[in-house]
Amino acid sequence: EGIRGSMHxxxxxxxxxxxxxxxxxxxxxxxxxxxxxxxxxxxxxxxxPCGELNTWPYSEECPQAIGARLPKGWARSGETIGSLDLMRxxxxxxxxxxxxxxxxxxxxxxxxxxxETAYExxxxxxxxxxxxxxxxxxxxxxxxxxxxxxxxDVIYFxxxxxxxxxxxxxxxxxxxxxxxxDLMDMTPVxxxxxxxxxxxxEFFPELVYFQFPPHCANAVLGQxxxxxxxxxALNLRxxxxxxxxxxxxxxxxxxxxxxxxxxxxxxxxxxxxxxICKVPEWExxxxxxxxxxxxxxxxxxxxxxxxxxLGLDTDDxxxxxxxxxxxxxHN
Numbered sequence: 001e002g003i004r005g006s007m008h009x010x011x012x013x014x015x016x017x018x019x020x021x022x023x024x025x026x027x028x029x030x031x032x033x034x035x036x037x038x039x040x041x042x043x044x045x046x047x048x049p050c051g052e053l054n055t056w057p058y059s060e061e062c063p064q065a066i067g068a069r070l071p072k073g074w075a076r077s078g079e080t081i082g083s084l085d086l087m088r089x090x091x092x093x094x095x096x097x098x099x100x101x102x103x104x105x106x107x108x109x110x111x112x113x114x115x116e117t118a119y120e121x122x123x124x125x126x127x128x129x130x131x132x133x134x135x136x137x138x139x140x141x142x143x144x145x146x147x148x149x150x151x152x153d154v155i156y157f158x159x160x161x162x163x164x165x166x167x168x169x170x171x172x173x174x175x176x177x178x179x180x181x182d183l184m185d186m187t188p189v190x191x192x193x194x195x196x197x198x199x200x201x202e203f204f205p206e207l208v209y210f211q212f213p214p215h216c217a218n219a220v221l222g223q224x225x226x227x228x229x230x231x232x233a234l235n236l237r238x239x240x241x242x243x244x245x246x247x248x249x250x251x252x253x254x255x256x257x258x259x260x261x262x263x264x265x266x267x268x269x270x271x272x273x274x275x276i277c278k279v280p281e282w283e284x285x286x287x288x289x290x291x292x293x294x295x296x297x298x299x300x301x302x303x304x305x306x307x308x309x310l311g312l313d314t315d316d317x318x319x320x321x322x323x324x325x326x327x328x329x330h331n
Contacts, residue, residue, distance in 0.1 A: 017030070053294075065095065065158050067203065081094065091160050097156070100152025142243045179199050205245060208276050212274060218270075219326075231325060241292060242297065277291050
């Protein structure tokens with residue numbers, strides 16, 4: 001109820017502060033002493049060895065993106081990205097798939113006036129304390145040809161700057177998804193009510209930035225088959241589950257929607273940073289979440305965890321080759 005019911009996904013410590021500061025009852029409203037007490041006991045944000053995650057402030061410089069919502073009763077539910085031939089659409093790159101789930105995490109006060117995690121059904125507004133069989137949505141941050149799409153999902157496309165107009169791209173995407181309709185015999189009223197008219201969302205992605213640590217220099221985003229001689233391969237999508245939306249170069253230029261190879265803009269150099277998308281909010285639910293987990297990002301940034309994730313901690317030869325390739329870029 002109240003502010004908690006309208007701000008899904010906000011950390012419970014933040015909700016405590018908001019409720020205390022905005023309380024209508026002056027006898028219960030927080031003052032300086034309560035704020036100081038809250039600040040000393042609130043849970044600390046996740047710390048990273050190479051700096052913090054920061055919201056990218058230059059959203060107006062980001063190329064436009066398109067979200068396609070798959071309606072209820074979608075005839076092709078259960079097919080894959082590959083079978084729908086979506087990866088062959090020119091001018092766009094599939095950046096993530098947001099799974100449909102009617103249950104979303106929320107925070108509520110229980111009978112003992114303790115803040116607890118609850119789950120709210122966005123269709124019926126019912127809520128429960130126990131996690132449902134299909135709990136809060138888990139986006140597919142690294143979609144590929146085998147990713148299955150189902151009704152209610154939202155698939156997001158990054159639009160290349162040199163692409164044709166978005167209306168043309170939406171028409172092509174709609175055709176591949178089987179959303180295209182015969183509009184010739186439709187009246188203006190039926191056209192306005194047509195599901196295809198509300199199936200798309202045009203937006204500028206909300207992005208989070210972190211700087212690549214030194215051990216990631218001179219490495220491509222893709223797998224071993226994507227690297228050239230003298231380069232390393234981060235394998236960010238397959239191993240870490242991270243889909244990089246852009247590489248921010250040391251000189252301030254940005255390589256948007258990079259591919260797996262150097263030729264596709266996917267080579268990380270010393271001093272570069274990464275941009276990762278947040279899952280867009282189709283509606284203003286306050287539940288925007290990062291498309292990659294904090295643990296996976298931490299595994300990239302922390303050198304010990306990075307070596308373990310790639311198996312370099314148990315392979316001395318592979319580790320020496322990796323270090324040689326990193327150091328070679330400075331020679």
